[in-house]
Amino acid sequence: MRAVLTVIGHDKVGIIYRVSELLASCNVNIADITQTILQDYFTMIMIVETDACNCSFKELQEKLDALGTTLEMSIRLQHEDIFNSMHRI
Amino acid sequence: MIDINQITETNRMIDAQHLDIRTITLGVSLLDCADSDSARCRERIYEKIVTRAEQLVSVGESIESQLGIPIVNKRIAVTPIALVAAGCRTEDLVPFAETLERAAQTTGVNFIGGFSALVPKGFTPADRALIASIPQALAATERVCSSVAIGSTRAGINMDAVRLMGRTVKEAARLTAHADGIGAAKLVAFCNAVEDNPFMAGAFLGTGEADCVVNVGVSGPGVVKCALEQVRGADFNTVSETIKKTAFKITRMGELVARMASRALNADFGIVDLSLAPTPAVGDSVGHILEEMGLERVGTHGTTAALALLNDAVKKGGVMASSSVGGLSGAFIPVSEDIGMIEAARCGALTLSKLEAMTAVCSVGLDMIAVPGDTPASTISAIIADEAAIGLINQKTTAVRLIPVPGKGVGEEAEFGGLLGRAPIIPVSRYASDDFIARGGHIPAPLNSLKN
Numbered sequence A: 001m002r003a004v005l006t007v008i009g010h011d012k013v014g015i016i017y018r019v020s021e022l023l024a025s026c027n028v029n030i031a032d033i034t035q036t037i038l039q040d041y042f043t044m045i046m047i048v049e050t051d052a053c054n055c056s057f058k059e060l061q062e063k064l065d066a067l068g069t070t071l072e073m074s075i076r077l078q079h080e081d082i083f084n085s086m087h088r089i
Numbered sequence B: 001m002i003d004i005n006q007i008t009e010t011n012r013m014i015d016a017q018h019l020d021i022r023t024i025t026l027g028v029s030l031l032d033c034a035d036s037d038s039a040r041c042r043e044r045i046y047e048k049i050v051t052r053a054e055q056l057v058s059v060g061e062s063i064e065s066q067l068g069i070p071i072v073n074k075r076i077a078v079t080p081i082a083l084v085a086a087g088c089r090t091e092d093l094v095p096f097a098e099t100l101e102r103a104a105q106t107t108g109v110n111f112i113g114g115f116s117a118l119v120p121k122g123f124t125p126a127d128r129a130l131i132a133s134i135p136q137a138l139a140a141t142e143r144v145c146s147s148v149a150i151g152s153t154r155a156g157i158n159m160d161a162v163r164l165m166g167r168t169v170k171e172a173a174r175l176t177a178h179a180d181g182i183g184a185a186k187l188v189a190f191c192n193a194v195e196d197n198p199f200m201a202g203a204f205l206g207t208g209e210a211d212c213v214v215n216v217g218v219s220g221p222g223v224v225k226c227a228l229e230q231v232r233g234a235d236f237n238t239v240s241e242t243i244k245k246t247a248f249k250i251t252r253m254g255e256l257v258a259r260m261a262s263r264a265l266n267a268d269f270g271i272v273d274l275s276l277a278p279t280p281a282v283g284d285s286v287g288h289i290l291e292e293m294g295l296e297r298v299g300t301h302g303t304t305a306a307l308a309l310l311n312d313a314v315k316k317g318g319v320m321a322s323s324s325v326g327g328l329s330g331a332f333i334p335v336s337e338d339i340g341m342i343e344a345a346r347c348g349a350l351t352l353s354k355l356e357a358m359t360a361v362c363s364v365g366l367d368m369i370a371v372p373g374d375t376p377a378s379t380i381s382a383i384i385a386d387e388a389a390i391g392l393i394n395q396k397t398t399a400v401r402l403i404p405v406p407g408k409g410v411g412e413e414a415e416f417g418g419l420l421g422r423a424p425i426i427p428v429s430r431y432a433s434d435d436f437i438a439r440g441g442h443i444p445a446p447l448n449s450l451k452n
Helices: A015-025 A057-071 A081-087 B004-016 B038-052 B056-067 B094-107 B125-140 B159-175 B221-229 B236-265 B286-292 B303-321 B339-346 B352-359 B377-394 B434-438
Strands: A002-009 A029-038 A041-049 A074-079 B021-028 B071-078 B111-118 B144-152 B156-158 B187-191 B212-218 B268-276 B366-372 B398-405 B413-415 B422-424
Touching (some): A002 A057, A002 B004, A015 A029, A015 A057, A029 B004, A057 A074, A074 A081, A074 B056, A081 B004, B021 B038, B038 B071, B056 B236, B094 B111, B094 B125, B125 B144, B125 B159, B144 B377, B156 B159, B156 B377, B212 B236, B221 B236, B221 B286, B236 B268, B268 B303, B286 B303, B339 B422, B352 B366, B377 B398, B377 B434
Parallel strands (some): B021 B071, B071 B111, B144 B187, B212 B268
Antiparallel strands (some): A002 A041, A002 A074, B021 B212, B187 B398, B413 B422
16 A cells, blocks of 8 residues: 655754665565755655555554654655545545 | 645644544344343344444444545444333333443443333323433433433424423433433433434434444544635635535535444444534634634524524535534534533633524534532423424424533533533523423424424
């Protein structure tokens, strides 16, 4: 399935590196990536494919949570359906 | 590529504006549990509920984690117990409530609704037994919710039931006096009861429903309030349009959750109930939405018009978003569960009379209102009759959930805790309705019920 990964917080060195390193170690493919500064916050959004992931969705979320704590950023992984259902007809 | 602004908008709704799925309510039909033996009937009820709802909480938690949206409550609604237990011919139905409580504990849900009777036109012996058991049933359990349908546009108002309900509410409060009469907070009297409502305390599964059905209640007063902050000072066309668009987005999400849950639970997808259901948390208030429209305090002149617009726009946004909008859909105005309403009742801006007017245009009725503990049963019955009359004539659902707080009076507050919140006790009329309620009998169905 495709999921949306959102990283929000203060900009710093190595965010993309650390996140993509974790995703690679879990065998999660990054399909798309975009980043911007929204209201002074670094905001990165990745579309990832989790079908071949070597751990469960929940475990992946927990790993990302832990990384978020280390980086002092909010990292969130959500099924893309929530955005599709809300914003697309 | 998904739009970055849309992603941040959705997540802002969840993080900062309290957008949540208020409840996934699994309706479980108990019609096939009926038996002439009470113990056997209760055993079947327990087995059926725990079998069908075994996965409810874990499925809810899994969807919550996948979508990243809080699913606040997982609940169960069952066939009205007065129907299921009728064959047992027993006077005491409290053991049935205890069975429901046990099933709720086993499945891990926080409320189970359906300790109910439908008596708009008359009683069966089981209906009478159930109503007589309500106070004790609510005192003996924590998670069981009870409702009694006392009227409908089609049937009129059963004034004998209205009289009984006044006494029942009083007794339910008296037996739970140690907790400010919380028993009465789990008891609703309905006119035009809805058979697929996922919200407590009035949820039950109607006899026209499938064996096992998922109904989802979405909320989001905070999201509507924030959307309206962006159009401050604009005319009402803009206000209505803004609410509609917001309601649309919220409902789409509710439908997604309902579909995922029904698939995972192997149950029918019932309805999405788009109700702006407040909680006592700041930023989650229907009262504050009305104030955002330009009212100094909810309850002042203009409140009914503001609420009418809100309720209607919510429905319009909802029906565009899903073909399965049902339940009560609209705006709830439970006083104790809404910080804006609490504040307004505290300062005297919100009175019982104004609340009654508001119920003519909101999605349900007089909800979670604390009144003095010495309010006579006949006065409570008369309030129920007034409220039922509004539903009767306007062909809408109305309900009464009043708590006559034992030992407390006007100016004091009742504390129920959790989602049920706290309520300033507001005055009722000091003039009696005794003789009116003593008449009993039946208020006939109105002319507008004859539609065929």
